[in-house]
Amino acid sequence: MAHQLAGLIQTVVLCSELNFKRSAQMLSHPHHSDTPKPRTALVIFSGGQDSTTCLLQAIAEYGRQQVQTITFHYGQRHAIELERARWIAQDLGVRQTEMDLSLLQSITHNALMDQDTSIETADDGLPNTFVDGRNALFLLYAAIFAKGQGIQDIITGVCETDFSGYPDCRHVFIQSMNVSLNLAMDYSFRLITPLMYLDKAETWALADQLGYLDYVREHTHTCYEGVAGGCGVCPSCVLRERGLRTYLAQKAMANPS
């Protein structure tokens, strides 16, 4: 297993280097144009804490007009997530495209999508909220859409620090997917994962640096149980609250009044 993984990483690194060389060649032979095109980005956006923080950072970095969002319906148990995503995209004034991938429901089962399954962790350590193939599918559709819009940068809030149980949140998967997408569409996508190595407290810190701590607290939805304002007991709420408490305690220590 470790051997296979090492082989995969090596392949990915080699492919990444190839892509890098190709990008470098493209940079050294730029198209002649007086006004360079502004960089644009597509944010995979669910209305949760992580993707909202990514969206806010993208707006700060690229400019509001250069950022679009894509939101996937995949048969989530709760409509509240999608409502939050719509509200935030509109409130921040960024374009949002919604895409229906609910056919996923007919071929896989998990606690995020099935109303009558309770949320728990299996013996192999994988929480039953894990949705097989979800991030691969999201990235594929996001990339198809992005290429159609002339966008190369795709931003996703996946993170391997807190949710190490999810294989498709790992950096190695994102690298491998980046290579696959570039090869699949002969296009230089850049999959960007600003939260990859941040823990929840650091993600809160990032929202605060961007000036949106209260905004993210008030308007994002992360609860697995679909409770507005959070149920306080599901793994997602626990992680979110613990991270927030840690961050606020660190902030208070750093700025004693």
Ligand SMILES: [Zn+2]
């Ligand atoms: Zn909850």
